[in-house]
Amino acid sequence: xxxxxxxxxxxxxxxxxxxxxxxxxxxxxxxxxxxxxxxxxxxxxxxxxxxxxxxxxxxxxxxxxxxxxxxxxxxxxxxxxxxxxxxxxxxxxxxxxxxxxxxxxxxxxxxxxxxxxxxxxxxxxxxxxxxxxxxxxxxxxxxxxxxxxxxxxxxxxxxxxxxxxxxxxxxxxxxxxxxxxxxxxxxxxxxxxxxxxxxxxxxxxxxxxxxxxxxxxxxxxxxxxxxxxxxxxxxxxxxxxxxxxxxxxxxxxxxxxxxxxxxxxxxxxxxxxxxxxxxxx
Numbered sequence: 579x580x581x582x583x584x585x586x587x588x589x590x591x592x593x594x595x596x597x598x599x600x601x602x603x604x605x606x607x608x609x610x611x612x613x614x615x616x617x618x619x620x621x622x623x624x625x626x627x628x629x630x631x632x633x634x635x636x637x638x639x640x641x642x643x644x645x646x647x648x649x650x651x652x653x654x655x656x657x658x659x660x661x662x663x664x665x666x667x668x669x670x671x672x673x674x675x676x677x678x679x680x681x682x683x684x685x686x687x688x689x690x691x692x693x694x695x696x697x698x699x700x701x702x703x704x705x706x707x708x709x710x711x712x713x714x715x716x717x718x719x720x721x722x723x724x725x726x727x728x729x730x731x732x733x734x735x736x737x738x739x740x741x742x743x744x745x746x747x748x749x750x751x752x753x754x755x756x757x758x759x760x761x762x763x764x765x766x767x768x769x770x771x772x773x774x775x776x777x778x779x780x781x782x783x784x785x786x787x788x789x790x791x792x793x794x795x796x797x798x799x800x801x802x803x804x805x806x807x808x809x810x811x812x813x814x815x816x817x818x819x820x821x822x823x824x825x826x827x828x829x830x831x832x833x834x835x836x837x838x839x840x841x842x843x844x845x846x847x848x849x850x851x852x853x854x855x856x857x858x859x
Contacts, residue, residue, distance in 0.1 A: 581718040583694055583742065584765055586621070587793050587834040590855045591847055594696060594837035595620035595810070596799045597639070605646060605667035607637050608690055609679045618842030622694035622835070627682055627718050629703045634659035635682035635710060640699060650676045665667040682707065688713040696721045701730065708738045719743060723768050723795075726753050734762045744768050744795060749764065749776045751783070758790060764801050766793030774809045795835040798844070813840050831851040 586592065598611025599618055605611065612623045626639040636654060644651045648666045668679045689695060700707055700722040711720055717740055724730045726745035734743055742763050745753060748770040757764040766787065769778035777783055784794050795806040800814055808828060816824025817840065825844055828836055830853065838844045848854035 581694065583586075583721065584793060586694075588856060590621075591829060591833070591848060591853070592621045592694070592793075592835040593619060593841055594622040594795075594835055595841040596624050596837050596839050597626065598623055599839075599841050601670075603669045603673075603675055605675060605677055605801055606670065607639060607646075607680075608667065609680050609685065612675065612685070612689065615841050616693055619845035620693070620841040621824075622696055623689065624696040624698055624837060625685060626698045627703070627707055628654055628699060629706065630654060630659045630662055632658045633663050633706070634662075635703065635706060636662055637680045637682060637685055640702070650807070654679070654767065682710055683714070686710065686716055690714055690716055690719070693719070694721060695719055696723065698723070700724070701733070704733050704737055708741060711741070723764070726757075731762060735760070739763060744793070746764055746770065747778060749778060751778055754787075754790075754792075764792070766795060768795040768797070770797070770807050772806055776809070777833065779809060781832060793834040794832070795837065796833040797837045798825060798828060799837055799839050813838055813844075816840075816847070817843070826851060826853065 583592065595615030597606035599615040600606035600611045604614065607626055615623055625637055627635055628638045628640045629635050633756050638654055640653065641651055646667055648668050650665055654662050662679055665679055669675050697707060697720055701724055711717055721744060722740045723744045723746050734741065739761050740763050742765045744766050746768040751767055771779045787794050798811065798813045800812050806812065811824050811827040825847055829848055836844065
């Protein structure tokens with residue numbers, strides 16, 4: 579299977595499953611949660627990567643050990659791979675599950691040729707993560723994102739110039755022209771906005787990005803309800819109030835990628851409204 583996310587997004591909205599699809603006894607950031615996300619129609623899984631004290635890459639969101647793991651109060655960065663292999667995720671009721679932490683290599687091998695992968699927390703160990711991606715020959719399946727900075731740009735240019743990259747910008751995107759002219763594999767931007775009239779949420783901005791061959795990523799997920807990532811057009815809005823105001827607004831505005839915690843319901847909604855597949859732009 580050939581992977582080219584820019585071309586794929588011309589045909590349909592790319593559905594990104596935030597840490598897979600979790601619920602009940604299935605924890606996020608596990609092979610099971612990623613498999614469920616694909617069964618529900620996700621095109622991309624978002625994964626978090628951390629490194630053990632002895633240099634092995636694992637799938638886990640740094641800092642969430644006390645919340646997601648059974649009787650674990652220290653960071654896995656300060657544990658050996660053998661110690662990490664003994665850990666188990668807990669479910670929403672804090673009961674231990676059968677699920678341990680997967681290695682980065684296991685996830686890459688399981689999803690090679692199957693979907694796109696957003697590698698979050700890439701910047702903690704960029705060289706080691708990129709070497710693993712190259713070893714599995716999966717560069718075209720991967721997307722990395724970050725707040726834009728000269729440090730990030732230097733890392734990309736020196737270590738991974740061909741790795742698809744999206745800056746995360748809020749309200750405006752002043753570095754668009756600079757990135758267009760750089761050697762970085764700049765494929766688009768993740769945009770954050772609190773109000774609908776923000777520049778990055780405007781039809782004019784999205785159209786200009788498309789004319790320049792770039793994608794625009796929106797988040798319907800919510801980390802903290804007090805800080806809206808897409809002006810209130812969120813999973814919560816879609817599921818608790820109005821799907822048209824939540825997911826429909828994002829789709830009709832022209833966003834190419836939507837990250838969600840409810841991949842199956844989002845896919846079903848977009849299909850029902852005839853919004854999932856695009857008219858050729």
